[in-house]
Amino acid sequence: MIPGSFDYSAPSSLEEAISLLQQHGDDAKILSGGHSLIPMMKLRLASPAHVIDINRIPDLDYIKEEDGVLRIGALVREADLEESELIRSKYPIIYEATKLIADPSVRNVATLAGNLAHGDAANDHPAVMLALGAELVATGPNGSRTIAIGDFFQGFFTTALEVNEILTEIRIPSPAANSSGTYLKLERKVGDYATAGIALQLALGPQAVCESAGIGLTNVGDMPIKAIAAEQSLVGKTLNDEHMKHAAELASDASDPMPDLRGSAEYKKNMVRVLTYRALKQVVEKILS
Amino acid sequence: MHSITVTVNGQAYTKEVEARLLLVHFIRDVLALTGTHIGCDTSNCGACTILINGRSVKSCTQFAVQADGKEITTVEGMAGEALHPIQEGFKEEHGLQCGFCTPGMIMRASDLLSKNPNPSEEEIRWAISGNLCRCTGYNNIVKAIKYAASKMTEEVVES
Numbered sequence: 141m142i143p144g145s146f147d148y149s150a151p152s153s154l155e156e157a158i159s160l161l162q163q164h165g166d167d168a169k170i171l172s173g174g175h176s177l178i179p180m181m182k183l184r185l186a187s188p189a190h191v192i193d194i195n196r197i198p199d200l201d202y203i204k205e206e207d208g209v210l211r212i213g214a215l216v217r218e219a220d221l222e223e224s225e226l227i228r229s230k231y232p233i234i235y236e237a238t239k240l241i242a243d244p245s246v247r248n249v250a251t252l253a254g255n256l257a258h259g260d261a262a263n264d265h266p267a268v269m270l271a272l273g274a275e276l277v278a279t280g281p282n283g284s285r286t287i288a289i290g291d292f293f294q295g296f297f298t299t300a301l302e303v304n305e306i307l308t309e310i311r312i313p314s315p316a317a318n319s320s321g322t323y324l325k326l327e328r329k330v331g332d333y334a335t336a337g338i339a340l341q342l343a344l345g346p347q348a349v350c351e352s353a354g355i356g357l358t359n360v361g362d363m364p365i366k367a368i369a370a371e372q373s374l375v376g377k378t379l380n381d382e383h384m385k386h387a388a389e390l391a392s393d394a395s396d397p398m399p400d401l402r403g404s405a406e407y408k409k410n411m412v413r414v415l416t417y418r419a420l421k422q423v424v425e426k427i428l429s
Numbered sequence: 430m431h432s433i434t435v436t437v438n439g440q441a442y443t444k445e446v447e448a449r450l451l452l453v454h455f456i457r458d459v460l461a462l463t464g465t466h467i468g469c470d471t472s473n474c475g476a477c478t479i480l481i482n483g484r485s486v487k488s489c490t491q492f493a494v495q496a497d498g499k500e501i502t503t504v505e506g507m508a509g510e511a512l513h514p515i516q517e518g519f520k521e522e523h524g525l526q527c528g529f530c531t532p533g534m535i536m537r538a539s540d541l542l543s544k545n546p547n548p549s550e551e552e553i554r555w556a557i558s559g560n561l562c563r564c565t566g567y568n569n570i571v572k573a574i575k576y577a578a579s580k581m582t583e584e585v586v587e588s
Contacts, residue, residue: 141470148431148448148494171495178490179471181449191448193495219484223544243559245478245485245537330558331473 143181150193154279154308157194161304162281164190170306171195172215173250175242176258200308203227210312218247218255231312233321233341237268240323243331256292257307259299259363262333266293266364267356268323269310271339277309284308296362316351319343320426324415325358328402334359335402336411338391340419342374344427350374355387355416360395360408367391370416379424388417433497437462438506446493453477455493456503464504464532468561475560478533479503485540487559504532507539514580515539515573524573526564534560538574546582550575 151157161168169177169188172195180186194200200215203224210231212221221227221238228235241247241255241264255265256276266289269276274289278301292300301307315321321341325334337358345351353374355367370390377383392413399405434443437460444459456465456479465488468476472490479488480502507513515538518524525531534557541548541556548556553574554567562570 142451143449145447145449148492150494150497174492174495175472175490178492182451182470191492195495239555242472243475244540244556245475245487245559246472246490248484248540249486249491330555 141182143178144184144187146181146188147190148193149190150196152196152198154194154197154200154306157192157197157306158279158281158304160190160192161306164192165303168192170257172254173217174254175246175250176254176260176263194306205230205314208314210314212252212310212312214251214253214306214308216252218242218250218252219244221252222247230315231272231321233268233271233323233339234312237264237323237325237337237339240264240325240327241331246331252310253307256310257299257301259293259297261293261296261361261363261365262359263364264323264325264334264337264358267337267339267358269312270356270364270366271321271341271354272312273341273354275311276307277311278302278305279308280305286311290366293363298363315341316343318345318427319352320423321354322419322423322426324419324422326411326415333402336360336395336397336408336415338412338415338419340416340423342420342423342427344379344424347378348424348428349376349378353387355391357391357395357412360397360412362396362398365394365396367394367416370394374420379420384417384420384424387420388413391416431494431497433494435493435496435499435501437501438503448492448494450493451489452479452491452493452496453488455496456488456501459493462503462505466529466532468529468533473559473561474530475533475537475557476530478536478560480536480540483540483543485537502536502539504535507535513539513577514584515542515577517580518573518576519570522569522572522576524565524570530560530562530564534562534570538577541574542578542581546585547578548574 168190200213325337339356341354357365397408466476468474
């Protein structure tokens with residue numbers, strides 16, 4: 141499969157990349173890892189007239205934690221996350237989701253920022269970022285602005301990014317003490333898109349009372365879903381089996397899957413319930429142990 | 430057209446390429462290195478796996494222009510005077526039947542062993558999860574990579 145013809149530029153600064161975006165508008169696509177864009181171009185589902193390759197821009201591949209915020213640059217590869225000691229030890233939810241994405245060769249190239257900017261409800265990181273309450277930094281001609289992750293996904297393959305903006309950084313609040321998370325993904329075979337996936341981040345306070353809960357759902361709607369009612373049902377409770385089951389029902393109610401080769405809508409909704417309950421049990425146990 | 434310079438298996442090549450030329454086509458059709466195979470052409474099967482700056486990459490899902498200035502290794506670059514220990518492993522442990530997936534498997538194993546010289550069976554299976562083989566049932570491929578790991582570790586100890 142051969143993509144259509146396009147003009148290619150590989151700018152060496154963010155300013156140059158943004159000015160190219162301004163020049164070409166809707167006709168341009170940003171290439172970072174390219175593992176969503178290039179397959180779409182090969183299938184001719186996307187035929188951008190201009191491809192702007194941001195991989196030559198220096199200093200966008202950092203993972204650093206400062207002043208209570210984890211900052212991840214636009215060119216951090218999935219494999220970088222997987223190999224980061226900081227991510228493994230302090231952000232298990234990110235580590236667990238990352239190692240379930242595609243396969244190691246794809247993860248050597250694909251980026252976290254691209255996974256989010258593509259706006260695909262089947263991608264795994266959106267749910268994780270919804271659970272973690274991330275903020276995304278969009279850089280455009282007038283500088284940078286931050287977008288709360290809850291406002292980022294706006295519909296089927298649609299995000300809050302403007303045509304002339306690039307997603308340059310992901311900011312994640314450092315987890316409180318006594319908090320942890322997990323990502324559970326049901327897949328038909330290794331590396332597949334999720335039949336259903338659930339990201340959970342919990343913080344427990346004194347007497348194991350739930351102080352905060354973040355729940356994101358993968359591939360069970362036309363965009364990534366934050367299960368707000370389920371989250372709210374947990375906060376302020378000492379989490380027993382009944383609370384967990386109730387929250388799992390609410391998460392299932394928040395999902396709105398389409399039937400496809402991976403299963404019926406009813407099956408997928410039920411899997412959201414099962415995975416949410418399982419994740420809650422695991423994470424509470426992990427924090428209390 | 431874009432002028433790119435790519436070092437493949439230690440040799441520098443400067444070529445004029447169209448932006449849409451896929452890296453796997455550059456390697457096979459422009460450089461005539463046909464050891465890198467095209468299987469699914471959708472980044473699923475891993476037959477086209479090569480190393481770019483030491484990391485395994487599916488060359489059907491890269492443009493050749495992206496490789497400008499990079500170091501590429503294909504299966505042709507693995508053997509010296511003797512077979513590379515990974516190649517030897519595939520031979521000794523019957524890690525191939527039709528051989529179509531083998532170049533990709535070898536390049537993927539090379540990336541794995543550079544990061545994890547002594548992988549467990551489970552780590553090997555996860556590591557080749559993006560490389561499909563339809564002949565062997567994988568058991569002998571896992572054995573082949575284990576063979577290579579112990580051979581390469583021994584070589585390090587001896588040197």
